[in-house]
Amino acid sequence: MVAGHFGLAAGIKAREPAVPMWALMLATQWLDVVFVPLFAAKIETIEVIGGGKAGYGNGIIHADYTHSLVGALVLALVFALPAGWRWGRRAAVVLGAVVFSHWLIDLLVHHHDMPLLPGAPAGTPRFGFGLWRWPVAIAVAELALVLWGGLAYLRAAVGVARAHDPAKLRRARAAGATVIAAGLVTLGLNVAGF
Amino acid sequence: MSFVVGLLLFVVLAGILDAKLPWPRAREQRRW
Numbered sequence: 001m002v003a004g005h006f007g008l009a010a011g012i013k014a015r016e017p018a019v020p021m022w023a024l025m026l027a028t029q030w031l032d033v034v035f036v037p038l039f040a041a042k043i044e045t046i047e048v049i050g051g052g053k054a055g056y057g058n059g060i061i062h063a064d065y066t067h068s069l070v071g072a073l074v075l076a077l078v079f080a081l082p083a084g085w086r087w088g089r090r091a092a093v094v095l096g097a098v099v100f101s102h103w104l105i106d107l108l109v110h111h112h113d114m115p116l117l118p119g120a121p122a123g124t125p126r127f128g129f130g131l132w133r134w135p136v137a138i139a140v141a142e143l144a145l146v147l148w149g150g151l152a153y154l155r156a157a158v159g160v161a162r163a164h165d166p167a168k169l170r171r172a173r174a175a176g177a178t179v180i181a182a183g184l185v186t187l188g189l190n191v192a193g194f
Numbered sequence: 195m196s197f198v199v200g201l202l203l204f205v206v207l208a209g210i211l212d213a214k215l216p217w218p219r220a221r222e223q224r225r226w
Contacts, residue, residue, distance in 0.1 A: 002196050006204045013212075018220040022209030025201075032197060087220035157215055164216040175211035182203035189196035 001057075001109055003187035004142035005029055005102055010149030010179050012098055014156035019091045023083060027098040030079050031106075035066045049111070055193040056139065057132030060113045064120040067110075069127075071118040072103035109138055139191050146183030153179050 009028035013021055026033070038044040044066060046059040065071045076099035084092030107114060110128030117124055131138055154176025161172035 002200050006200055009204075018218045020209070020220070021212035022205050025204040025209065029197070029201060033201075091220045157212070160217055161215060168215060171211065172215055175208065175215060178211055179204070179208050182200070182208060186196050186200035186203065189199055194195040 001105060001138070001142060002029075002032075002190045003183050004145040005105060006186065007142070007145035007147070007149035007183050008101060008105070009098055010153040010183070011145075012094065012149075014149075014152035016091075016094050017156060017160060019087065019094050023087075023091075023095055024098055027079055027095045028102060030075055030099045031063075031066045031072055031102045034075060035063050038063070038065060053193065056191045057109065057135045060111050062113065064115055065118045067103065067106060067113075068115045068118045068120065069103065070116065072100055074118075076100045135191075139187070142187050142190075146180070146187055150176065150180035150183055 005028040006025060009024040013019065013024050016024075035044055039046070044061075044063040046054065046061050048054045049058045049060060052058075061067065066075065076096040079099045080092040080096030083095045103114070107127060108129050109131045111130045111132060112126055112128040114127045115124055116127075120126065154173070157172035157176050158169065161168040
């Protein structure tokens with residue numbers, strides 16, 4: 001899941017307008033951003049179910065550090081601390097929660113591959129409700145998140161421009177349209193297996 | 195690829211567009 005996380009962050013921006021958009025978008029993917037270098041180093045891996053080509057939701061993800069419960073909490077803290085120093089406590093709490101929301105959403109869809117502790121020590125359980133067994137339903141849920149978040153953001157952006165600087169109404173509409181279009185493009189690529 | 199494209203579109207493009215809007219500013223705890 002990629003686009004759904006972004007959709008949620010866009011919806012959060014509408015509710016927490018003082019938190020910078022780029023920070024929310026980075027926060028919502030922070031676990032996967034940290035996953036990338038570990039994947040390149042083969043410390044974390046993806047195993048394709050059935051052994052074929054990797055596609056939408058057909059991977060068992062051995063992300064035993066970034067996507068463990070404790071690992072996700074540590075990564076949320078790592079993200080929130082500098083944010084708190086820069087933008088204050090409320091922004092830190094919001095951004096930390098957005099980082100951790102990635103783990104909660106992944107818990108719903110992952111194929112029983114998320115451990116509690118970093119490194120997944122032998123004998124410890126793994127979690128994941130495996131909703132990716134129904135990829136069409138998850139794609140629809142992602143689409144709903146993208147549309148909900150994008151429309152909430154568009155409404156908030158237009159509202160704040162109208163209230164404080166009507167000259168920026170056009171820019172606000174462009175920003176909202178960009179968020180919705182970005183979500184649709186990202187979801188389309190992901191579902192198509194790219 | 196969708197992940198990289200998503201990051202570019204949301205963090206960079208949407209981030210730049212959004213930064214030009216008159217949102218309330220988060221509190222800055224320290225001065226540079």
